[in-house]
Amino acid sequence: MKPFWRLAATAACSLGLAGIAQAKVDIPNVIRIIVPFSPGASNDTFGRAIAKKLTEETGKTFIVENKPGAGGTIGTNEVAKSKGDGATLLFSSSSVVTNTVGRKLNYNLLKDLSPISVVSKGAMVLVASKASGLKSLEDLKQALSSGKHMTYGTPGLGSIAHLASELLMARSGGKFQNIPYKGVSNAIIDMVGGRVDFMISTPASILGQMKSGDVTTLGVTSAKPSPFLPNVQPVADIYPGYTVDVWWAFFAPSGTPKELLDFYNKSINKAISSKDMAAMFARESTQAMHMTAAESRTFIDAEYKKWHDLAKERHIKLD
Numbered sequence: 409m410k411p412f413w414r415l416a417a418t419a420a421c422s423l424g425l426a427g428i429a430q431a432k433v434d435i436p437n438v439i440r441i442i443v444p445f446s447p448g449a450s451n452d453t454f455g456r457a458i459a460k461k462l463t464e465e466t467g468k469t470f471i472v473e474n475k476p477g478a479g480g481t482i483g484t485n486e487v488a489k490s491k492g493d494g495a496t497l498l499f500s501s502s503s504v505v506t507n508t509v510g511r512k513l514n515y516n517l518l519k520d521l522s523p524i525s526v527v528s529k530g531a532m533v534l535v536a537s538k539a540s541g542l543k544s545l546e547d548l549k550q551a552l553s554s555g556k557h558m559t560y561g562t563p564g565l566g567s568i569a570h571l572a573s574e575l576l577m578a579r580s581g582g583k584f585q586n587i588p589y590k591g592v593s594n595a596i597i598d599m600v601g602g603r604v605d606f607m608i609s610t611p612a613s614i615l616g617q618m619k620s621g622d623v624t625t626l627g628v629t630s631a632k633p634s635p636f637l638p639n640v641q642p643v644a645d646i647y648p649g650y651t652v653d654v655w656w657a658f659f660a661p662s663g664t665p666k667e668l669l670d671f672y673n674k675s676i677n678k679a680i681s682s683k684d685m686a687a688m689f690a691r692e693s694t695q696a697m698h699m700t701a702a703e704s705r706t707f708i709d710a711e712y713k714k715w716h717d718l719a720k721e722r723h724i725k726l727d
Contacts, residue, residue, distance in 0.1 A: 435466070437468055438471065439462075439470045439495055440471055440495065440496045441459050442498050443455045444474075444500055450656070453688070454499070457685065458499070458680065461679035462676065479507040480504060483500075484498060484515065484521075485514050487521065488515035488520035493664070494668040494672070500656070501657075502656075503568055505708065505715055506567060506715050507567075509719040510726040510727065511726045518708075518712060522662050522664055522705070523708045525657060525672070525673045526699045526703075526704045527656050528656045528680070528695065529656075530636070530653070530654055530655075530692070531611075531629050531630035531652075532611070532628070532629040533618070533625060533628055534629065535609065536548070536605060536606040537603075537623060538623070540558070540605040542624060542626060544641075545645065546646065547626075548626060548646075549580070552581070552582030552583075553581075555582075558582070558583075559604045560584055560585070560607050561596075561604040562586055562589065563594075564588055564591070565586075569607065570586060570588070572608045573586065579650045580647055587604050592610075595607055596609070610693070611634075611636060611637065627643040628640045629652035631644050666701075677698045
């Protein structure tokens with residue numbers, strides 16, 4: 409017969425394990441996903457598709473709300489100031505980081521938001537106007553080395569395209585002028601018309617012009633060739649160390665319990681694992697990622713440091 413103290417200890421341990429097993433995360437019945445951009449673009453498309461999957465798989469209701477304005481900072485601020493009860497999430501792209509560069513905001517991205525999951529990542533593409541005369545990355549390198557004045561278009565200050573171009577200037581030693589537009593469509597129109605020399609864009613935004621030959625494709629911003637543009641040379645081949653990723657991720661307000669973050673992370677990673685989701689990402693020339701919440705935090709922190717270091721180096725101010 410076991411001593412009484414040993415029986416008591418065994419019983420206590422069993423009760424403790426049962427308590428842990430029976431503990432449940434208090435998931436809200438309705439979860440708002442704030443997309444800080446207008447309907448129609450990749451942020452909205454991805455957010456709504458994932459929200460639909462999450463609703464189907466969890467039995468909870470995930471609703472996407474568009475809160476555009478100020479480069480995505482209005483919607484981001486709303487989530488940053490929300491309660492950490494799991495009822496309000498943010499779904500945004502790389503611009504959630506780049507738009508904090510050189511700006512005075514009412515929130516601190518790293519302190520007020522907790523990354524849940526980076527869901528997708530891909531390369532950008534460097535394209536030139538026909539009027540520029542650029543036909544290859546080597547042409548671009550020679551033009552920049554000669555001190556030729558060049559212009560580039562962006563969909564706005566603080567966009568990933570803007571900072572990707574600033575990084576190119578820093579790595580190449582060249583000098584070129586930013587021509588900011590209200591949206592990528594206007595920038596593409598002017599580049600096709602020869603009013604700007606080049607631009608860095610997501611492939612999906614300019615794929616039509618690339619296929620039609622209205623622009624010249626020079627390179628991709630990934631360290632290695634993109635699986636979606638396998639015949640396009642990486643910019644890193646001529647400017648070692650130059651890499652830029654465009655990505656999309658979910659965030660929760662700081663103070664959200666770890667159990668909730670883990671629940672959403674696992675649910676999101678399951679939602680993006682289907683073939684139809686892979687096909688949706690591929691149409692935007694990106695690939696699904698399956699990061700843990702901790703891995704997502706490490707990734708976001710590195711992106712934040714990268715772009716803020718660049719801003720200090722190049723004295724970039726957005727306000």
